[in-house]
Amino acid sequence: MNTQELYSHLGKVVEPDILESLADLEMISQVTKKLGGYSVELLTYPANGGYFDPIADQMEQIAQEYGVPLEIKARAMTDAEIKKLESHLLDKTLIKDGENRVNRLMAPGSRTRVLGFSSGKGGVGKSSVTVGVASALARRGHSVGILDADVYGFSIPRMLGAVRPPSLIGKVMIPPVRFGIKTMSVGYFVADDTPVIWRGPMLHKALEQFLLDVFWGEIDYLCVDLPPGTGDVTLSLAEYLPKIETFVVTTPQDAAERVAQRSALAARKLKLPLRGVIENMSYFRGDDKKRYDIFGKGGGESLAQSLELPLIGTIPIEIALREGGDVGNPIVFASPESEVSVEFMRIAQVIEAMGPARIYKSELKVR
């Protein structure tokens, strides 16, 4: 093996958050031959020191496969190298749309579908459903991102076990990736026990940044965990994400269904296209294989009927779902055969099959 061949093998290693190859990102130096083996430099950007190990492990594995000793050294990128990487990422993040710069995922003609998950009130499992559907779409081979817009009750980083904060390369924010899913949340910027007491304009600004300056790339699906009800944040999002297709999450309980209906009608007033209803905590299957309707029956169906929307899924109560959410191991990946996971996979298929909503309000733009 010559140095060029080894370089081309090592260059195929994928950077864990940017999800592009080291060669494309120019993050490894030429391989050099040295006494008894080879040496290569891995260039790190300011916050990715912690990623050195997983990348280096993969490079070592490749070298071992070819039976060549390899020394890997980390080197911090120079300012000029960071600038170059930033411009590479900016090209893939922003696109000119007339006078405006818009994030590629919001540009007209972008292939990204934006799926919003809303609920009338907290605690019905909206975040769990967002993670479940996003995980199922990822397992079906799509590129997926989750935007945690539930700014006061953020839970996505915990549910996905995402512990690394986003890195900043120049102006571009790199969303941490877990289970192949890009994630962005206010939770990355505040300590877990700190209540978010930002005022409207600050939240507006944070969301604007999450949508404009984040390197989402042209993902297939952006799943948005909306705050419960229809407050300020949802209003802002409706402006920023004119392509958002909303799914209403409810429980079988009558009361939850009525609150969900109010919020769905408000969403309709905001002209957020509603695409379907998902009923969560629909039943519990006991060890005796029987279904127990713990929270009653029929809430999802009756909400769907009153809103003239399809009921696209009924998700059972499953202890493993709650446990997976608590430790950052989503059930769709942890137990793909469970009834809940099978249902999430089915819902993902239904969403795929229904295709994007045909709306684009060109007058609504960021900046």
Ligand SMILES: Nc1ncnc2c1ncn2[C@@H]1O[C@H](COP(=O)(O)OP(=O)(O)OP(=O)(O)O)[C@@H](O)[C@H]1O
């Ligand atoms: N189908 C389910 N089976 C078991 N536990 C569930 C299920 N759905 C949600 N849970 C659990 O219920 C709790 C609330 O869920 P979640 O955080 O997803 O709700 P939410 O509607 O997003 O709430 P909030 O808006 O308050 O953040 C979590 O502990 C979650 O693990």
